[in-house]
Amino acid sequence: MSTLPQTLYCAAQVRELDRLAIEAFGIPGYQLMCKAGGAAFECITAKWPETRLLAVFCGSGNNAGDGYVIARLALEAGLDALVVSIGGPEKLKGDALTAFRDYSEAGGRVTVFDPGRVIEADLLVDALLGTGLDRPVSGLYADAIAAINRSGLPVVAVDIPSGLHADTGNAMGCAVKADCTVTFIGLKQGLFTGQAAEYVGEIVYDALAVPDEVFASVKSSVFRVIQKPMLPRPRCAHKGAMGHVLVVGGDLGYSGAARMAGEAALRVGAGLVSIATHKEHAGLMNLYRPELMCHGVESGAELMAWLGKADVLVLGPGLGQGAWGKEMFSAVLKSDKPIVLDADGLNLLSVSPLSKPNWVLTPHPGEAGRLLRSSTPSVQQDRFAAATAVRAAYGGIAVLKGAGTLIASESQIAVSTTGNPGMASGGMGDVLSGVIAGLIAQGLDLQEAAEQGVFLHGRAADLAAVKDGERGLLATDLLPFLRQLVN
Missing domain, CATH: 3.40.50.10260 (YjeF N-terminal domain)
Known part of the structure; x- marks a missing residue:
């Protein structure tokens, strides 16, 4: 054996x-x-x-x-x-x-x-x-x-x-x-x-x-993901060298999604995290997490100034599919910065398909079905084929979430077996998008950031479930374990 x-x-x-x-x-x-x-x-x-x-x-x-x-x-x-x-x-x-x-x-x-x-x-x-x-x-x-x-x-x-x-x-x-x-x-x-x-x-x-x-x-071309230890930081490291993540999202009533993505990026080591969100709640979003820099943004033109300051972008958590979300979506897609696309960012992409080499798409099976003009059962029937099809159609790296999450690049598919059924609760995907972005900000390439991000995300959930069980597990319960794992 x-x-x-x-x-x-x-x-x-x-x-x-x-x-x-x-x-x-x-x-x-x-x-x-x-x-x-x-x-x-x-x-x-x-x-x-x-x-x-x-x-x-x-x-x-x-x-x-x-x-x-x-x-x-x-x-x-x-x-x-x-x-x-x-x-x-x-x-x-x-x-x-x-x-x-x-x-x-x-x-x-x-x-x-x-x-x-x-x-x-x-x-x-x-x-x-x-x-x-x-x-x-x-x-x-x-x-x-x-x-x-x-x-x-x-x-x-x-x-x-x-x-x-x-x-x-x-x-x-x-x-x-x-x-x-x-x-x-x-x-x-x-x-x-x-x-x-x-x-x-x-x-x-x-x-x-x-x-x-x-x-x-x-x-x-199919592999299991194993954890790769992150390199020690130089003793003279500073926040500017650890990358700046910008999370774009948080429509009215959905500010928590952007907040969780931002905090997850910080917990895996991003040097700076900004959130571009609605003015109505921008001043409240960092009330209990003051390290987040929150900006009220009402138009694509306002967003452009913040896009220029970031190293990697997260688009989608709580974005919505209304006029504001569509304007933010269009503005972000004009950028040449690495993007992690999730949630309503994926839903808007399914309406206006586009291929980019420098993004990570993180659909669950339902979102993958919409991206492929298919259905959730069809995606689940052959997850390897679906992940490959999403990547072929949209470029970059495709992360097909679920039990045995698949990470498809141009040359291979990686499978992560961490995680548990307790993750079937709201906000888990928002945390994952922040984790992946935080790793990209620190210098990992898109493929490695996606693979390691998925692995760490699931492993954090496994550790969080040890004490109190899977049922009732919250997305924010993963945050302290994420910090533990990257160290």
């Missing part, structure tokens, strides 16, 4: 990794299968040491072969094991058939799945369907998945929870809800976004001793 690598692969790339390991490097397929089953069994005994009876659900493909290996290893370790077969062992071929025969020779039992029968076991192993699934699950396989999910027993998925699409992370009609997924050789990109968080549980990885040359032969 090892820590999770950064590189992620689609199902076709994983199949190519398997092929190269077997054909180019001469590793027998059955050897890999036995190693996979061994890794899964090792995980089971480590995490559930009291387990005495395993029920292993097997289909008719190679994933089933891994299951038969697990069942055999359980018998050899003095445990009891039962294979529950869907489709029957007679459909097995190749290495999976060899695994079945070895299990049978070890005295293993196989029973045909009966939807009406209660399976007696301490733990269930899901080895029904692998990464090749390309259509909704139906029939006995759907019945078996339902039986696993309602069992109330610990569930370990082999390679990927059955029913989960390896590329998109979406359930194909239904999917196994695992407590742990033991995955092999190449990390599947679908394990980290879409609906995957609902199904995968803890992810455990084993490369099965496949040579590094195999991985070097299959290039992927």
Whole structure:
């Protein structure tokens, strides 16, 4: 077992990794299968040491072969094991058939799945369907998945929870809800976004001793984000060298959004933060955060003076889509400064499409749907494709928010797995836009600022939820943890 690598692969790339390991490097397929089953069994005994009876659900493909290996290893370790077969062992071929025969020779039992029968076991192993699934699950396989999910027993998925699409992370009609997924050789990109968080549980990885040359032969453009420590500041640093962020937003009744974005930029280290907002509340916005410099701006012409003083712009938090918001939007888009575009800035962009190389767009799935003239379900159906499409259409960096936020640049897609359901509350996006802008102000390029900003934002939410839980988490609860993380 090892820590999770950064590189992620689609199902076709994983199949190519398997092929190269077997054909180019001469590793027998059955050897890999036995190693996979061994890794899964090792995980089971480590995490559930009291387990005495395993029920292993097997289909008719190679994933089933891994299951038969697990069942055999359980018998050899003095445990009891039962294979529950869907489709029957007679459909097995190749290495999976060899695994079945070895299990049978070890005295293993196989029973045909009966939807009406209660399976007696301490733990269930899901080895029904692998990464090749390309259509909704139906029939006995759907019945078996339902039986696993309602069992109330610990569930370990082999390679990927059955029913989960390896590329998109979406359930194909239904999917196994695992407590742990033991995955092999190449990390599947679908394990980290879409609906995957609902199904995968803890992810455990084993490369099965496949040579590094195999991985070097299959290039992927999808990566997990890991935190990169920020460089120490020079002892002679001053506020002018730490960047000046200007937040443009805060229509009447929505001043809090701009305020949160501004404070977030300060908390991650921006030297100066100004807010251009309505005159009606400009004098009140910094009442409890005097470090924010707030300016009442009523026209695009007034805004131009403040645009010239800033290093990076945040456009959208609380902006509104009325006359004032549209005028601010038009004025900001004339600037050549880096821009972080969020909320109503994105909604206005969807009405007047424009491509710019030096901005970061941060849509949630609904906003992405509007940008793509599509729908939220369509975006969620394939988040990788949607993030890529937004970036292609509008330029810059596209951040598709949600569980497993995607950050798409011209050359790659990064996936961040920090964050929790407590973030489903107002203001979280405003804080994120400020975080990204604050990092850009300090010298990070747009891609790195977006990747690290998303990671830190989610990690701050995770830390904030530790003490009091996820429900009731507020966007401003993240601020002290953001400061902690960047230090």
